Amino acid sequence: MDSLAPNGVFADVLNHKVHVFRTGDVNKPKLVFLSGSGTTVPAYDFKILYSKLADRYRIIVIEKFGYGYSDLFEGPCDIDSVVNYQRDALRQIGESGPYILLPHSMSGLEAVRWIQLYPEEVTALIGIDMATPRTYFAWADGELDKRLTSIRKMQKLKKTGLLDLIPRNKRGLNKEEIKQQTLLWRRNGMNNCILNEAYAVIDNAKTVDDGGKISCPVLLFVSNGKQVSKGWIQDEKRFAEQTNAEMACYDCGHYMHYFESENMSKKISGFVDAII
Secondary structure, three states: OOOOOOOEEEEEEEOOOEEEEEEEEEEEHHHHHHHHOOOOOHHHEEEEOOOOOOOOOEEEEEEEOOOOOOOOOOOOHHHHHHHHHHHHHHHHOOOOOOOEEEEEHHHHHHHHHHHHOOHHEEEEEEEEEOOHHHHHHHHHHHHHHHHHHHHHHHHHHHHOHHHHHHOOOOOOOOOHHHHHHHHHHHHHHHHHHHHHHHHHHHHOHHHOOOHOOOOOOOOEOOOOOOOOOOOOOHHHHHHHHHHHHOOOOOOOOOOHHHHHHHEEEEEEHHHHHOOO
């Protein structure tokens, strides 16, 4: 029988397991990857990018509850709790800042909040088509209900097995990792942790928006906007102006690291080396 084979370590948070993948020299600058909503296995999802950086930096990928090998535990979804249980997981496994945060999509909120609450722990922010608070303000006009309805429909389809037919990313993965990804999709896909995050996202966006500006160095990778919300690129530009960020725009989809990992890895190295 096929079984799950975690590729990282576990921390005990809120009496449940949080899985963290890490590789690279502990004495090198620490790049902490935070995944977007619904990403089945962040430790594999980001591999095509972090594999090009692991020889120069410490790589850390946090898998929240409901993601990757972590427990399917419906923990608190308010932004401060989410930030703090991830920090707790890192402390438990012996990691400490300063960190360079690399959030994808929805986890942009987590990264910004982390910096607002604990600026001494974060050296820089590198957004991978990351969401900003303004992204979600438009959701109050019915968009959130559409998203929640979509997740519930996919939950029902998952029970039929039809969602297994949807192609998943295999870029940069070996045969065993692809098998593990399939097993975890069957376990994790569209679980209630993801649904609960969506319920909380507007309130979380308001908390971050009210939390004030951040002042660390910021690099923003931005997609062509075709797979995300209306006004995405304009919101990214506005956030870049507020944070004096450098922007790197590519004509590709939302999971930018699938398509532009080579260019992104070079840009990340140049950016990090310039600030460390």
